[in-house]
Amino acid sequence: MNKRSLTTLIKKFLNNRSTQEENEFLKAYDDAFENEPVPQLSESQETRLENEIFQRITSQIRHDREEKVIRHIQFRTLLMAASVVLALGIGWLFYSKWNSILNIVSPVEYTELQVPAGKLSKITLADGTLVTLNAGSKLKYPNLFRGDIREVQLEGEGYFQVTKRPKQPFIVRTEKLHVQVLGTSFNIRSYRQDALMEVSVVEGKVAVDSNEKGAGRSVLLTPQQKASYTVATGVLEKGICDSADEIAWQNGVLNFRNNSMKEVARVLERKFDITIRLNAAMENCNVYAQIGNEPVDLTLKALTRLMDAKIKKVNDIYHITGAGCTSI
Known part of the structure; x- marks a missing residue:
């Protein structure tokens, strides 16, 4: 670069018409002369020195641009990696919360x-x-x-x-x-x-x-x-x-193995949809028996007979009374 070109470039800079690359060149040119003071030289030596400085500046600018390109590539790579991680993270979150998402979009109904x-x-x-x-x-x-x-x-x-x-x-x-x-x-x-x-x-x-x-x-x-x-x-x-x-209850068969009469009465109430009342003496009588699909009246009469008890039906309630009993 000769003096005329440098002068023209400086004028553009002063008039705020220089490009970013030209601004970078002028700054590097100025830095070069600050770091390496130039003695009085002949015109040919000055021209040769300017060319060397120009080459150095150009090389530095190129290096800076390459670094910017590398940083840009690194940034893009980092951005891509972050995108992948984010995608995986979203994917994992979506997978781990899939049931919750489904429960919002299509709630499970209960019966x-x-x-x-x-x-x-x-x-x-x-x-x-x-x-x-x-x-x-x-x-x-x-x-x-x-x-x-x-x-x-x-x-x-x-x-x-x-x-x-x-x-x-x-x-x-x-x-x-x-x-x-x-x-x-x-x-x-x-x-x-x-x-x-x-x-x-x-x-x-x-x-x-x-x-x-x-x-x-x-x-x-x-x-x-x-x-x-x-x-x-x-x-x-x-x-x-x-x-x-x-599991015999599925076929209507009830097996009692030393159960209290209080427990037996509760099971019979559920089976036959009835209400049974026991006096206190009968509640702890132990029952060892099998009850099948006979009608409720026959079933209760058979039980009370074995326990030497009495049964009476009043207003659809079966009252069983007795003095107590031994196991049957």
Whole structure:
């Protein structure tokens, strides 16, 4: 660059008409002379020095531009990486919250089935699980099973034949118990009025624990085993059972194994949709018997005869009185 060109460039700068590249050149030119003071030189030496400085300035500007390009590329790369991370993050968030999103867009509907006294009810759930409900029972279940678990709520007695889904356990919650399975057949008796609640297994494995903290240990059940939960003490115990007896109620057969007459009366009330009143002496009589599908009057007469008790029906209420009894 000669003096005329440099002068022209300086004039453009002073008139605010120079480009950004020209401004960068002038700044670099000025810096070069500040860092390297020039002595008195001949015109040829001055020209040669100006050319060297010009080359150096041009090289520096080119280097600065390359750095800007690199920074621009790095920024774009960083931006792309951030976009990928953001996309993955959004994807993960979308996946992890998918059920919540679905519940907002298409909420799961629940049905509450209540079986009246004197009746039984059968239902097939959305996953193919078959449920038989005893008289006086209530089941709350969804129209579809969404998420990591399949969960229903039971009050009363139900026999479950659960469809196997290893990645989606089936859970039955009652007021006091929490029962979890993968695919199996089991019976739950958990009426709110009863002092004892039981889970018995026909096939597969069932894990049972209490909903209350510190109420008792968890138990794992296999066929012909049952868990008994005593409401008064909060104790959960494991024992053996005859699973055929436990589910015979589906065919109208009731098996009593040393049950109190108070418990028997409550079961008969649900089965026949009746009301029974016992005097205090009769409540703790132990009953060991099998009751089939005979009419209610014949059933109660047979029981009272064995217990040397009397029965009287007043305004559709059966009154059973006696002095007490031995086991039957």
